[in-house]
Amino acid sequence: QKEVEQDPGPLSVPEGAIVSLNCTYSNSAFQYFMWYRQYSRKGPELLMYTYSSGNKEDGRFTAQVDKSSKYISLFIRDSQPSDSATYLCAMSAISGGYQKVTFGTGTKLQVIP
Amino acid sequence: DSGVTQTPKHLITATGQRVTLRCSPRSGDLSVYWYQQSLDQGLQFLIHYYNGEERAKGNILERFSAQQFPDLHSELNLSSLELGDSALYFCASSVDNRNYGYTFGSGTRLTVV
Numbered sequence: 001q002k003e004v005e006q007d008p009g010p011l012s013v014p015e016g017a018i019v020s021l022n023c024t025y026s027n028s029a030f031q032y033f034m035w036y037r038q039y040s041r042k043g044p045e046l047l048m049y050t051y052s053s054g055n056k057e058d059g060r061f062t063a064q065v066d067k068s069s070k071y072i073s074l075f076i077r078d079s080q081p082s083d084s085a086t087y088l089c090a091m092s093a094i095s096g097g098y099q100k101v102t103f104g105t106g107t108k109l110q111v112i113p
Numbered sequence: 114d115s116g117v118t119q120t121p122k123h124l125i126t127a128t129g130q131r132v133t134l135r136c137s138p139r140s141g142d143l144s145v146y147w148y149q150q151s152l153d154q155g156l157q158f159l160i161h162y163y164n165g166e167e168r169a170k171g172n173i174l175e176r177f178s179a180q181q182f183p184d185l186h187s188e189l190n191l192s193s194l195e196l197g198d199s200a201l202y203f204c205a206s207s208v209d210n211r212n213y214g215y216t217f218g219s220g221t222r223l224t225v226v
Contacts, residue, residue, distance in 0.1 A: 034214070043115065043203050043217030044156070088156065098169050101215075105155035 003027050006089055006104030015113050019076040023089035023104045026070065030091040032099075033065050035074045038086045038106065047074070047087075079111045116140065117218035119204050125224045131192040134221045136204030138185055144168070144207045145187040146215060147179055151200040162187055163209075194225045 006023045013019055021035075032051055036044035050056045053067045062075040072091075076083055086106040092099050116139035126132055138145050147159040149172075158171030162181035173179075176194075181187040191198060201222050205215035 036217075041219075043117070043205070043219050044215075045115070045217065046214055049214055100169070101158065103156040 001026060003102050004089065004091060004104045007107055008105060010108040010110055012110045012112060013079055015079060015081060015111055017079050017111075019079050019083070019109060019111075021074040021076075021087050021089075021107050021109070023072050023091075024070055025072070025091055025102075027091070027093055027102075028067070028070065029093035029095070030102075031094070032092040033063070033072050034090040034092075034101075035061075035063055036088040036090060036103075038088060040085075044088055076109075079109075081111050081113050084110050115216050115218060117142075117204060117206050117216050119202075119218035119221050121221060122219065123222050123224075125226060126194060128194055128196060128225055130194050130225075131190065132194065132223065134189040134191070134202050134204075134223075136187045136189070136206075136218060138187070138204075138206030139216050142206035142208050142216070143185065144209060145181055145185070146205045146207075147173075147187070147189050148203040148205065148217075149200050150203060150220070156203070159189070191223070196225050199223055199225045 004025045034049040035047045038044040048063045056063045060077045064073040086108045088106045089104040092101045118137040120135045143164045145162045149157045159173040160179045161168040179189045201220045203220045205217045
């Protein structure tokens with residue numbers, strides 16, 4: 001079983017829809033939770049990061065962490081065709097004195113005009 | 114442009130050969146991370162350097178090595194290349210040792226034939 005599980009998709013939604021992207025994890029030591037967006041043939045770009053449980057909002061994006069359920073989500077409101085990309089979740093925990101980051105495999109999102 | 118520069122963008126080489134990938138971190142960033150991304154494995158952490166010193170190793174093969182130079186640029190050396198080494202290789206940088214909130218480069222696409 002992978003430490004971080006992410007549905008690979010693809011997920012297709014119409015423009016203007018609310019998108020929900022999710023990851024589950026098994027390591028309860030994860031403290032920081034991140035979402036990256038990766039366009040085709042580009043490097044991942046950090047969208048948001050949160051520490052521990054709770055919500056964080058940035059424009060049309062909301063990140064949610066539920067540590068009790070080991071579940072994190074990224075919501076995109078009023079989705080746009082420019083949001084079409086692969087979304088990677090990432091989490092970090094201290095292991096052997098080092099903050100180790102583990103990435104999910106990514107969910108491919110397509111927003112249809 | 115993320116500020117992290119990777120060269121070359123594409124590399125095609127034969128099995129058994131050796132290649133060097135280069136990364137210049139974002140100005141002011143002291144940490145450089147190398148990642149391998151393949152379709153089935155997602156982003157796999159290879160190695161982390163901070164201010165010239167190796168900080169952590171991930172799933173890096175013995176055929177692979179890296180270093181960070183005094184000017185903070187880093188090189189990833191891949192030798193005795195195999196078909197399975199074909200992948201995208203990303204470099205990321207961050208200002209310090211905290212492993213969240215990386216800035217990624219655009220990657221080097223390596224094809225071993």
